[in-house]
Amino acid sequence: MKSFLIIGMGAFGRHLALKMSNLNNDVMIVDKDAAIIDEMSSMITDAQIGDCTKEDVLRALGINNFDICFVTIGDTFQSSLEITSLLKDLGAKYVISKASRDIQAKFLLKNGADEVVYPDKDMAEKLAVRCSSNNVLDFFSINSEYSLYETPVKHNWVGFSIEEVNVRKRFHINILLIKNGDSIMTLPKADxxxxxxxxxxxxxxxEDVLKITENA
Incomplete structure (x- = not known):
């Protein structure tokens, strides 16, 4: 079990807090809005009302006790920047801050964030890729070059082996896993x-993966 501090209970912060809690982690949430904290307090390990742009508020939370501190402020970037900087000054082990634009990420990283996430951008990219092809069921970007995709097997592959289809040489992709109903095979063999x-x-x-999803 890990210990997380999540500051800012917008939509992303709330979903993150609930999922972290469901995974049996120790979660503390903080927000200025008393109504939100009251609503979520019964579902989370600990919930506090407070303005985390104030150093004394953050200090009272015992920042260095958390494995990861999340800054998920959605309304004002200035507040997100200030809180990120204060967290590192107070000894936070690892800070993940939310951004909506590259310029925000640049400033957050310069001011103490160990990692920046783009939930809106990532979701938009994932939705765009999935909807651009009838056969992409799921998608996860690893870096600027490579991604993971789930897609139904191409009809003209059925009855042939991975070696016979020559997946790697013909399509420049690697198959990591095959699902069939509840059955899962990891790193399938060439036969x-x-x-x-x-x-x-x-x-x-x-560009390579999307070729195999056409007329799958």
Missing amino acids: YIFKEDDHVIVIGKP
């Missing part, structure tokens, strides 16, 4: 024969 209802989880560059 695996594709079945009608298989889903493949592959890693590759978007």
Whole structure:
């Protein structure tokens, strides 16, 4: 079990707090809005009302006791920047701050954030990729070059082995996992024969992966 501090109970902060709590972590949430804290207090380990732009408020939380501190302020970037900086000054082990633009991420990283997340941007990218192809079921970006995709097996692969299809050489992708109903096979061998209802989880560059999803 890990210990997390989540500052800012906008939509992203709330979803994050509830998921972290459901995963049996020790979670403290903080927000200036008493109504939000009252609403969530029964679902979270600890909930506090407070303005975290004030150093004394943060200091009272015992910042260095948390494994990760999240700054998920959604309304004012200035507050997010101030809180991020104060957290590091007070000895936070690891700070993850929310940003909506690259310029915000740049300032957050310069002012103490160990990591910056773009929930709106990431969701928009994921939705765009999934909706651009009828056959992308899920998508996860690893870096600027490579991503993971889940897609139904191509019809013309069914009955042939991974080696016979020559997936890596012809399509420049690697198959990491094959799902069929509740059955999961990780790192399938070259002699695996594709079945009608298989889903493949592959890693590759978007332009290569999207080729195999066309007319899957």
